[in-house]
Amino acid sequence: MGRLFGTDGVRGMANRDVTAELALDVSVAAAHVLGSTGAFEGHRPRAVIGRDPRASGEFLSAAVAAGLASAGVDVVDLGVLPTPGVAHLTGVLDVDLGVMLSASHNPMPDNGIKFFTRGGHKLPDDVEDAIEQRMREPWDRPTGVDVGRIRLDIGSSGARYVDHLVSTLPAGADGGSPLAGLRIAVDCANGAASEVGPAALRAAGADVVVINASPDGRNINEKCGSTHPEQLQAAVVAAGADLGVAFDGDADRCLAVDHTGALVDGDQIMGILAVALKERGELVEDTLVITVMSNLGLQLAMTEAGIRTVQTGVGDRYVLEEMRAGGFSLGGEQSGHLILARHATTGDGTLTALQLAARVATTGRPLAELAASVARLPQVLVNVSGVDRTRAGTDDGLLEAVSAAEAELGRSGRVLLRPSGTEPVVRVMVEAGHQDLADQVAHRLADVVRERLAL
Template sequence: MGRLFGTDGVRGVANREVTAELALDVSVAAAHVLGSSGAFDGHRPRAVVGRDPRASGEFLSAAVVAGLASAGVDVVDVGVLPTPGVAYLTGALGVDIGVMLSASHNPMPDNGIKFFARGGHKLPDEVEDAIEQRMGEPWERPVGAAVGRINAEPDITEELYISHLVQTLPEAVAAPGLAGLRIAVDCANGAASTVGPATLRAAGADVVVINASPDGRNINEKAGSTHMEPLRAAVVAAGADFGVAFDGDADRCLAVDHTGALVDGDQIMGILALALRERGELAHDTLVITVMSNLGLQLAMAEAGITTVQTAVGDRYVLEAMRAGGYDLGGEQSGHLVIARHATTGDGVLTALQLAARVAETGQTLAELASGIPRLPQVLINVAGVDRTRADADEGVQAAVADAAAVLGESGRVLLRPSGTEPVVRVMVEARDEDVAHKVAEGLADVVKERLAL
């Protein structure tokens, strides 16, 4: 049996792989591992539990709440709320455990269970392993007054989260707020369907909303940050200044400018990094990115005197590097950004708010701001049916990579990434000229296919 926890909690098809029984068992184990801190503070362990609007989240959250309460944990059930909202409340309410039921941008049949430790931080591997080891072990069940109590507080906690977000507006725009800006918002029929528009309106913006009618089945369905076409159309039709799109649990945000042109996570990061640097708030003048971030972002940051630190793909690696180096800002091209002074994890609504604040602060359009972070042509080829384990060791492949890098020079980049789960090697090439990028990528992909064929 493989490891229960993946790169972002427990995830799979709801009621087949992620079952009510699993949710209950893993929650009891989490209560024993994470809830023990409560005893040291002289109080009963406490937890916050939230979910996205998937139909399966109803029975899975009920199982999680039951497991925690049966293990003696008092639970605040916040109902439907974005993942970063649950992380924020875990810290703000001083509880021992945060739990989010969501499969993020995955299709509706999937669901997942994500835990946060005290302070709202994601769990390190060793803590996840400890939880998995405790599953199924005998335990002494509390009885009588020792069982956990359950409070449902969706309205109070939602207001607390929105208030926190609005208070993050930089001082330069705090008074007028976002007045005068018209922003289109695609909520992906997900967890931010209420909170996202409400936050931007509370900050003063005129908000045009699409895909904010979750029915338990339509989350991420041709909507949100994985399907940008509806937002492009809404921005142009409404004459909006720009638009933002969240994913199902709203830990990501992508944008489009007033013409409907995409502004991706790399460009958003660059815009916010320059804003923080200008205010003297970018720690160590450093931005944390992944190896998949566009070379255009790196070149723009270098020109501005901002250092970029690269990590492996995955927000957990970005977070680890940020915490280790004491950095303020980091993220991924997918729109998963972490603004450490205000959040412990990626927060799409916070990102949208800060992006809007930069537009208001500078008086520039989003298109003008994004033009300062150019995207070099990027070609990605997935080479299937190969032995991914030999990619880093095969001499012929590595020689081809070196040759490709020499052809591109400092104006391009080549990256080979073996898949973590499939017999696939991903070939990614960037260059100032798109034809060159395609030619180099296709040549390298041919070598990978020939040398690593199964």
């Protein structure tokens, strides 16, 4: 049996991989492990639970609540709320753990279980491993007054989260609303931000045009949101909006669209916000944390702006680890998963949207102009299947080919080989100053991978 926890909690097809039984058992184990570390000492343990609108989230959140209560934990059910909202409330409500039911940007049939520790932080690997181990061990069940209680808190929790988001913005001109005068189109992906996303933008003073904010349990992420921005691009142009923002199903990501309908990706958003924070003296050590998949254009733009970049492996958890280790204030991924450490413990799409819109408002410059400061280099990704991924970093012939390609590209390009973590696949990524060169080098290296690493 493989490891239960992946890079972002437990995830799979709901009612097949992620079952009610699993949700109950892992929640009991989480309560026991967190309790054994001293988190529950001196008081009755408490937890909050949130979910995105997937139909399967209804039975899974009930199973999680049952598991926690059976282990003696008092539970507050927050209902539908973005993942970062659950993380935030885990911290401000001073509860012992938070649980989010969501598969983020995955299709509707999937779902997942994500835990937060006290303060709203994701679990480290060793705690996840301890939870898996605890699931296989017997336990003493509380009875009578010692079993946990479950209550609903739907509505007020969302309003509290919106208030927090808006409080992160500077005052507008002459003390007015921060986003006054801006028309913003928002694509909620029929997901967890369908209410709080538009509410936060309106509370900040924006004129908001909303699409895909009618979740029915089945339509989350369906040809909409940050993974399918085409609808938003058309809506921005049709509404004459200054910009648009698109969330994913649990609203921990945000991509943007400028007034012409052009996409503004996570790299460009990071660059814009990094410069804004640096100007305000809030970018710790003038450093931005990115992953190896961020476009080289971002790194070049940050160097030009006097900002250092630190690279991590792919995945927001690695960005978070680096940020916490160095005390850095901003990091993220090309996918639009940005972490603003001063205001959040995890990626927050609505927070990102507000901060980006505020930069447009305070500078008086259109998003297209701000985004142009991060010129994306042509990037080509080729997946080579049916190869021995374990030898990608050791095969002499392949390494020589990579070195030759890097010499050919010089400082205006780069090569990245990424073995899949689960499949016999090696991903070849090449960036170059010109699309033709990127294509040629990527496919040439893919041929070498195919030949040298053949099974």
